[in-house]
Structures are given as structure tokens and as C-alpha cells.
Amino acid sequence: MSGMNRRRITSKELAKLAGVSSATISRAFSPDSRIGSATRDRILAVAREHGYQPNAIARSLNNQRSRLVALVVNAIGNPCEAEEQQLLVHRLQARQLLPIILCCADHSDRLQLMRLASTYQVDHVVVFSDMVSMQDAVDIFHTTKPIIVSFEPLENEDVSSIRIDGSEAADEIIDKIVRDGKKRFAYLSGTNSSWIDKLRRKWFADALAKRGLSFEAQAFGDYSYDSGFKEAVLLLHRDKVDAIICGNDVMAIGARDAARRVLRKNTPDDIAIVGQDGIAMAAWDCNDLTTLSLDHVAFIDAVVELIERHDAEIEGPHSITLTCTARWGSTA
Amino acid sequence: MSGMNRRRITSKELAKLAGVSSATISRAFSPDSRIGSATRDRILAVAREHGYQPNAIARSLNNQRSRLVALVVNAIGNPCEAEEQQLLVHRLQARQLLPIILCCADHSDRLQLMRLASTYQVDHVVVFSDMVSMQDAVDIFHTTKPIIVSFEPLENEDVSSIRIDGSEAADEIIDKIVRDGKKRFAYLSGTNSSWIDKLRRKWFADALAKRGLSFEAQAFGDYSYDSGFKEAVLLLHRDKVDAIICGNDVMAIGARDAARRVLRKNTPDDIAIVGQDGIAMAAWDCNDLTTLSLDHVAFIDAVVELIERHDAEIEGPHSITLTCTARWGSTA
DNA sequence: ATGCATTGTGCACACGATTACACAAACGGT
DNA sequence: ACCGTTTGTGTAATCGTGTGCACAATGCAT
Structure with a gap:
């Protein structure tokens, strides 16, 4: 409870504390699994008391599902992308997905950076940056199917994309x-x-x-x-x-x-x-x-839509097209 | 090589292909380990041919070191933080560390968000946001010794901090x-x-x-x-x-x-x-x-400095103080 | 030729969770 | 009272790497 203990407790240790097996601990944290509600409550209580949370790294290894999403962007500060990034991050967080940011601007080796991220078995990849070639992204994240968000016509590739028409x-x-x-x-x-x-x-x-x-x-x-x-x-x-x-x-x-x-x-x-x-x-x-x-909300809606289709394992590359609108000010 | 294969190859499979044991594969990818240079070269060649990269999730589980860094921020778009975020992300990437962004603005349950990130066993935590209480951050990441960017005086806590004096x-x-x-x-x-x-x-x-x-x-x-x-x-x-x-x-x-x-x-x-x-x-x-x-570069230098001290396991909470300067324009 | 240090490799276990399978207990219907 | 089903739990394998230990092979000095 207090910030004393340095080491994180494991499911096996918690199992001993709660007088059950580690399998039961796992079940207590999985919403739809066969477990007595009394047991679950007891486990959750003990878990809270000892500050236990299942280790997401271990879970990812077993699941083959990391719940990480790579966002390939030019930069963070640049306002042109920032609003979309912000919206997307919120939507991801609401789905319990964590974004990993890959900043390509000024980075000597973007490919190596993407390769590094790909070793983390990210579930999805969203490419905002125009500094990486789509083909490179597809090659590097070839196990991740869902790649995304392109303005360029991506023919015959097995990736979902969002086209923008202005x-x-x-x-x-x-x-x-x-x-x-x-x-x-x-x-x-x-x-x-x-x-x-x-x-x-x-x-x-x-x-x-x-x-x-x-x-x-x-x-x-x-x-x-x-x-x-x-x-x-x-x-x-x-x-x-x-x-x-x-x-x-x-x-x-x-x-x-x-x-x-x-x-x-x-x-x-x-x-x-x-x-x-x-x-x-x-x-x-x-x-x-x-x-x-460009309507940023509609844009991010489209990205999330594609991510969801991919999650639902609906086959085939999908594509959504958005159109821009003119916004009038006093400069033209 | 080509984007054909869906599944990622494992070290054991690569071992069979290269006629060695999976342990040797692992050693081929660890810079300072006892392995014949001929064997290493051969393995790296076969690995490249089959698009093998060690699985960072599995490695993290074994290592107890994820190379992930949680950045707790208010928002991405807001320029006031964005420049620092951008700088920090670059510095992290140069160290082969991957940033996970936690956006706190508009997020109903910031604590739950931080707890989620903490299950990924992040190596470091940097708190930029003023929307989370420092005590909460310390409690949730109690295994991680967070690097706190704090303006407030964090007494007696076992966390490193950067104070800013304007x-x-x-x-x-x-x-x-x-x-x-x-x-x-x-x-x-x-x-x-x-x-x-x-x-x-x-x-x-x-x-x-x-x-x-x-x-x-x-x-x-x-x-x-x-x-x-x-x-x-x-x-x-x-x-x-x-x-x-x-x-x-x-x-x-x-x-x-x-x-x-x-x-x-x-x-x-x-x-x-x-x-x-x-x-x-x-x-x-x-x-x-x-x-x-505030000198953003100096600020991020300080953050990186603290991260490095933390990596080097230099004990004790560290603290760095920076001073602001006046920048004159035509508005005052 | 012998002894010892060094190098290179495999075996097996650990990391911390999930899950198929097995099995005991409880339950319900005739 | 009996049998089939459901419920709850434990056992053990698995996910993909890293690494201590053992052991063979090689090099070097005597």
C-alpha cells in the first residue's frame, strides 16, 4: 500500500497469500472466466492490499497481444499533426491501448527506429509522417497487418488506409x-x-x-x-x-x-x-x-474505425476517403 | 524478406535453420557474450534473410528491463509542453528507449491510466503534467522510482526531481x-x-x-x-x-x-x-x-541526466534546480 | 606430454502470466 | 438413488528470450 516495497509482487506470491493457485489469481482478473465470486472478491481484496497488478509484459507474451500502438509522426510539437495526435491518443487510452510515439523528424535512422518499435509486437501501427515511405513501414511491420493512414494511393498492399481528398x-x-x-x-x-x-x-x-x-x-x-x-x-x-x-x-x-x-x-x-x-x-x-x-474529428474517427475493424479481424485491406473543406479567413 | 510471411519467426526456429541452439541465437544478438565471430556472422545473415528480430516483450520479461518510459503529460497539442516533449522523445530514442505517452487532460481517470502504464513495467517515469498529484504518481509507480519534474518542493520522498525557479x-x-x-x-x-x-x-x-x-x-x-x-x-x-x-x-x-x-x-x-x-x-x-x-534544452538535459543516474543505479533521490530568464518582446 | 586457462556451444531453467485439461463437488431432474 | 451437467479449482504446458552451469575443444606454457 505505502510506497515502501520496491519489488512488485507476482501472481504466484499473491496466490500463496490468498491460499489459491496462481491460475485462480489470473482468473480473478479476467472478466469472463469461471471463478467463484467469493473467491474473486477475496483475491481482489488481497491484491489491492499488496498493490498487485498483473504484469502486462508477461500477459502480452502469452496473449500474443501487447495492446501497444505505434504512432509514426514527424514531430510532436508541430501543431499541424498535434491536434490529431492528441485526439487519437485519447481515443486509444479510452480503449486501454497505449501509444508509443516514434518521432521521425531529425532522426538519423527512421527505419531502425521503426524496427525497434516492431520488436515490441505492437498491435497496430498508424503512420502520420510523410518522411517514411509506406513500403518501408509495410515491410518492417509485416507481422502487424494493420498499417495505416496514407495520402498516397497504396495499391495492391494488404494495409488499410485513409485517403484524403482536398x-x-x-x-x-x-x-x-x-x-x-x-x-x-x-x-x-x-x-x-x-x-x-x-x-x-x-x-x-x-x-x-x-x-x-x-x-x-x-x-x-x-x-x-x-x-x-x-x-x-x-x-x-x-x-x-x-x-x-x-x-x-x-x-x-x-x-x-x-x-x-x-x-x-x-x-x-x-x-x-x-x-x-x-x-x-x-x-x-x-x-x-x-x-x-480537414475535419480532425472525422479523421481520427476513421483511424479508430480501421483499428476496430482490424481488431475484429475483419479480413482484407480497408480504405476510407475523407474530403477537405475550405475555411475562410481574412488572408484570401 | 518480402511482406509475405505473416508470423514472426522465433529464436528456436531460427536456431534450427542455422543449425545451432536457441541460446546461441540469443548470444549472437548480445554484443558482449562469448560466441565465435564466424557463428555470429552466419546467424546474423540467416536472421536477416528471414526477417528475424528478437522479441522485445520476451526479452523484457526475462531482463526485468522494458526500455519503456512513461511520459505523463497534460496534452500533446499544447505548445507549452510540446517543445519539451519533442526534445525528450528525441533524446530517449537516441538511447533506444521508447516513450509511452499518457495524456491526462480530459481523461476521466488519470490514476487508472497511470496504473495501466505501470503494469507495462516501464523503466522510468517523467511527470510533466500538473494535473496529477505527485503523491499519486509515486504510489502508483512505486517500483519505478519516477523522475519527477516537480516545481513543488518534494521533501522526504524517494524520487528525483527538477525544481524550477523563476x-x-x-x-x-x-x-x-x-x-x-x-x-x-x-x-x-x-x-x-x-x-x-x-x-x-x-x-x-x-x-x-x-x-x-x-x-x-x-x-x-x-x-x-x-x-x-x-x-x-x-x-x-x-x-x-x-x-x-x-x-x-x-x-x-x-x-x-x-x-x-x-x-x-x-x-x-x-x-x-x-x-x-x-x-x-x-x-x-x-x-x-x-x-x-525556461531554457528547454537545459531542462531536458536535466531530465536525461536524472534518467542516466537512475540507470546507473546511483542511489538516493537527486535534484536539479533550473532558473528562468526574462525574454523581452513588445508586450511589456 | 601434461596441466591449466580460455573459448564456444548446448541444456535447462527462469521471467510472470494465460489456458487447455482434468477432476472433485454441487446441483437438478427423473 | 442415479446420472448428466454445471461450477470451481489445481496441474502443467506455453509464450520467446537470457543466462548459469557443464562440458568439449582449443591454445599456451612448462
């Missing part, structure tokens, strides 16, 4: 900006060339093409405020663009600050700036960003 | 604001009453007291932008304060927006606003916040 919303946004008289568009990528970045850019490029336009310039940042600021200065000054589509909201805020501070230009009159993700911060009064937004 | 920096900041002529101070708390909030408030209250002043008003938010915005409107309008010390940076940004938008008052001339944490966002051009800042 083409319609991108079209709406481009429509508005073009009607406002903007003519020279730039795309500010989040990474040099990840599948998710390519896809997002394509949504807007298609919308432009439909109107006989295309991107006049393209820059590459790293999803950070600073890179948004720096690249926007170049785009505005050197390339004279009057509309910047950014790979995420944080860079868009940086770009807006650059326009305002360095070039003395204001949105949406002088230039248009568009973000992506629809993070909460984008709606703050000081930002008020126009952004291509 | 009194000096708070004094500097109050000094500047008072010299600027501000007279009516308010404190905007992050939570109703957590130990961390109490301590932070005390730093500023002491600085005020030293000058014969005290807080004219106090409000309670929830560390979010919206709560900062909403409470600031009340403080400025109802209580006519001209300086607001906020429990974190995000609320400070909300308060600044409220002052500017609703009350048409500007910082630092009309009112002074101070944040706490020193997150990156506070330095963005659009925010430029004056804030009581």
Missing part, C-alpha cells in the same frame, strides 16, 4: 482568389518532396490548370514558421507573386508576417495567402487564416 | 512594468489550482509585494487561447487592470488579441502582457511576447 476545396479557394484578381501563384512546399506534399500541391495545381493558370514559382520550406517567413520574402520580392499557397498553416502564418513586415503588403488586398490543415491557431484573431481544412 | 526573472519583469507606470496587476491562472500554477503566481506576487503592490484581480483559464481571450476581456473591462501576467504564452497571446480587438488597447503602452514558458511561437513576429522563459 481537390474540391482547393478549387473553391482558387476560384475565390482568381475572382479577386490575383494572377501570379506560388506554392510553398513543406518538404522537399514527400508524397503528401506532392498530392496537396496537385490539388491546387489542377484547380489552376482548370483556369488556364499554373504556379509561377515554387519554394521549399520545412513546415516551420521561420521557413515560411524566409521563403515568402523571396517569393514576393524576387518572383513578384501575389498569391502563396502554403503546405501548412504554420508556414502560412510566417508568410503573412513576412508580407506584412518586410514587404509592407496586406492580405487579402495586396496578396493572398492560404494555409493547409485547419489547425485551431489558424482561427485565432491575430491569424484569421484562409485554409484548406 | 523568482529572479519575475522580479526583473515586474520591475520593468512598474517603471513603465503600470499600477493594477492581474494574474491569469492556467488551471484552477495546481501546484505549478501556484508556484508561478507566487514568483510574481513576491516581486509585487517587494514593491508594496499586489494582484488586484485573478482569473482562471485553462491554458488555451480562447480562455486567455475571454478572461482578459473581463479583467480589462470589469477590473480595469493595466497589466496581466498569464500562466502560459498561449493565454498571453489570447489576452493580447482581446486587448487589441475588443478593448482597442495596445501593448505595451496601454497595457502590459506577460507570458510564461518561452515557446517558439512567442517570438514570432506577429506575437513578440515578453515572457518568463
Whole structure:
């Protein structure tokens, strides 16, 4: 009870204390097993008294079920993923699943990191990061079937995925900006060339093409405020663009600050700036960003749905498609 | 090799394939064990060919060492903790330790959550959250000697802790604001009453007291932008304060927006606003916040230092104290 | 050639739980 | 009173590794 005892008590020891066998201890902690209710109550009482809890590691070894979930993410701090991570972690915890975070940004060997996690026999893997190739994830977690969350078209693979479609919303946004008289568009990528970045850019490029336009310039940042600021200065000054589509909201805020501070230009009159993700911060009064937004709750609902299907051992790779919406602010 | 095989191969099976005993397989994967280098090379080759990796769950059971670390946090998305979480996760991964995240905000039963994690025999526990009582953490992880990140004085307990002292920096900041002529101070708390909030408030209250002043008003938010915005409107309008010390940076940004938008008052001339944490966002051009800042790198260095001492089984509870610094922006 | 230290490998048990099987006791229906 | 079913518990095997011990083989010094 008190914090005295260092060592954790085992089921066999508790068995001796309660005058039963260790099998009965185990049964006392398994909801639907044949055990007398009097015995169970007594065991639970003794267990509480001695601070006994079944060892999840040993249980996992026997069960072949660890109740661990690997979340492969770029970073924790970055708001664009953070809201989804937060939601998912809550949903997992409610199901008694524990998340193991794998941070891929700045990590020299992402593959080794994933291999390490895979040795822990995780039950599920959710890939948010665009810094790992899906094929690598599938190979490394090949025993874990359920792999997840992709923006890229994962053909013939035995993995479940969530596809995201923002083409319609991108079209709406481009429509508005073009009607406002903007003519020279730039795309500010989040990474040099990840599948998710390519896809997002394509949504807007298609919308432009439909109107006989295309991107006049393209820059590459790293999803950070600073890179948004720096690249926007170049785009505005050197390339004279009057509309910047950014790979995420944080860079868009940086770009807006650059326009305002360095070039003395204001949105949406002088230039248009568009973000992506629809993070909460984008709606703050000081930002008020126009952004291509994804419904985070629906997104995480989909992830949990896939996890549950997998748990229920419903066969075959599943796929869910979500569409983005335009969220209007004062920047475009 | 290819993604075909569903089941993971075991050491005994690999042993048969390599014509050795399973003990030798184990030794091939343990760096300093007596094994012929030829045998080891052959085994590693066969292992690679069949995609074998030792099962970390089984190893943990045998070793009494899981290489898992529980991180008890309020939330993932909130920037105030996120930067530290990010840093720590990287440092852990570099040591081949895997972090399990426990999100306490909005979770009905934090104790049960911690108990769940404790059954996984985590090697270390780091408590960032101020929503759990230290005593609870110590009790639940009594076998683990948690590394506590504590602002509160944890006396006589057998846990390592990191104390944070911001009194000096708070004094500097109050000094500047008072010299600027501000007279009516308010404190905007992050939570109703957590130990961390109490301590932070005390730093500023002491600085005020030293000058014969005290807080004219106090409000309670929830560390979010919206709560900062909403409470600031009340403080400025109802209580006519001209300086607001906020429990974190995000609320400070909300308060600044409220002052500017609703009350048409500007910082630092009309009112002074101070944040706490020193997150990156506070330095963005659009925010430029004056804030009581903690060196995140030094902070995480301290956490890792404690973890290492704990790993090296250096006895006794350790304690490290860090001091905050004032980071000046245009809001105070 | 003998004795001793070193190296490499296998056997068998431990880690802490779950669970199929066996079996005794209790129960209910005729 | 008898038999079949249900209920509760113990025994022992299992999950996949790590490791102490035993033992054979090799190397080295005398």
C-alpha cells in the first residue's frame, strides 16, 4: 500500500497469500472466466492490499497481444499533426491501448527506429509522417497487418488506409482568389518532396490548370514558421507573386508576417495567402487564416474505425476517403 | 524478406535453420557474450534473410528491463509542453528507449491510466503534467522510482526531481512594468489550482509585494487561447487592470488579441502582457511576447541526466534546480 | 606430454502470466 | 438413488528470450 516495497509482487506470491493457485489469481482478473465470486472478491481484496497488478509484459507474451500502438509522426510539437495526435491518443487510452510515439523528424535512422518499435509486437501501427515511405513501414511491420493512414494511393498492399481528398476545396479557394484578381501563384512546399506534399500541391495545381493558370514559382520550406517567413520574402520580392499557397498553416502564418513586415503588403488586398490543415491557431484573431481544412474529428474517427475493424479481424485491406473543406479567413 | 510471411519467426526456429541452439541465437544478438565471430556472422545473415528480430516483450520479461518510459503529460497539442516533449522523445530514442505517452487532460481517470502504464513495467517515469498529484504518481509507480519534474518542493520522498525557479526573472519583469507606470496587476491562472500554477503566481506576487503592490484581480483559464481571450476581456473591462501576467504564452497571446480587438488597447503602452514558458511561437513576429522563459534544452538535459543516474543505479533521490530568464518582446 | 586457462556451444531453467485439461463437488431432474 | 451437467479449482504446458552451469575443444606454457 505505502510506497515502501520496491519489488512488485507476482501472481504466484499473491496466490500463496490468498491460499489459491496462481491460475485462480489470473482468473480473478479476467472478466469472463469461471471463478467463484467469493473467491474473486477475496483475491481482489488481497491484491489491492499488496498493490498487485498483473504484469502486462508477461500477459502480452502469452496473449500474443501487447495492446501497444505505434504512432509514426514527424514531430510532436508541430501543431499541424498535434491536434490529431492528441485526439487519437485519447481515443486509444479510452480503449486501454497505449501509444508509443516514434518521432521521425531529425532522426538519423527512421527505419531502425521503426524496427525497434516492431520488436515490441505492437498491435497496430498508424503512420502520420510523410518522411517514411509506406513500403518501408509495410515491410518492417509485416507481422502487424494493420498499417495505416496514407495520402498516397497504396495499391495492391494488404494495409488499410485513409485517403484524403482536398481537390474540391482547393478549387473553391482558387476560384475565390482568381475572382479577386490575383494572377501570379506560388506554392510553398513543406518538404522537399514527400508524397503528401506532392498530392496537396496537385490539388491546387489542377484547380489552376482548370483556369488556364499554373504556379509561377515554387519554394521549399520545412513546415516551420521561420521557413515560411524566409521563403515568402523571396517569393514576393524576387518572383513578384501575389498569391502563396502554403503546405501548412504554420508556414502560412510566417508568410503573412513576412508580407506584412518586410514587404509592407496586406492580405487579402495586396496578396493572398492560404494555409493547409485547419489547425485551431489558424482561427485565432491575430491569424484569421484562409485554409484548406480537414475535419480532425472525422479523421481520427476513421483511424479508430480501421483499428476496430482490424481488431475484429475483419479480413482484407480497408480504405476510407475523407474530403477537405475550405475555411475562410481574412488572408484570401 | 518480402511482406509475405505473416508470423514472426522465433529464436528456436531460427536456431534450427542455422543449425545451432536457441541460446546461441540469443548470444549472437548480445554484443558482449562469448560466441565465435564466424557463428555470429552466419546467424546474423540467416536472421536477416528471414526477417528475424528478437522479441522485445520476451526479452523484457526475462531482463526485468522494458526500455519503456512513461511520459505523463497534460496534452500533446499544447505548445507549452510540446517543445519539451519533442526534445525528450528525441533524446530517449537516441538511447533506444521508447516513450509511452499518457495524456491526462480530459481523461476521466488519470490514476487508472497511470496504473495501466505501470503494469507495462516501464523503466522510468517523467511527470510533466500538473494535473496529477505527485503523491499519486509515486504510489502508483512505486517500483519505478519516477523522475519527477516537480516545481513543488518534494521533501522526504524517494524520487528525483527538477525544481524550477523563476523568482529572479519575475522580479526583473515586474520591475520593468512598474517603471513603465503600470499600477493594477492581474494574474491569469492556467488551471484552477495546481501546484505549478501556484508556484508561478507566487514568483510574481513576491516581486509585487517587494514593491508594496499586489494582484488586484485573478482569473482562471485553462491554458488555451480562447480562455486567455475571454478572461482578459473581463479583467480589462470589469477590473480595469493595466497589466496581466498569464500562466502560459498561449493565454498571453489570447489576452493580447482581446486587448487589441475588443478593448482597442495596445501593448505595451496601454497595457502590459506577460507570458510564461518561452515557446517558439512567442517570438514570432506577429506575437513578440515578453515572457518568463525556461531554457528547454537545459531542462531536458536535466531530465536525461536524472534518467542516466537512475540507470546507473546511483542511489538516493537527486535534484536539479533550473532558473528562468526574462525574454523581452513588445508586450511589456 | 601434461596441466591449466580460455573459448564456444548446448541444456535447462527462469521471467510472470494465460489456458487447455482434468477432476472433485454441487446441483437438478427423473 | 442415479446420472448428466454445471461450477470451481489445481496441474502443467506455453509464450520467446537470457543466462548459469557443464562440458568439449582449443591454445599456451612448462
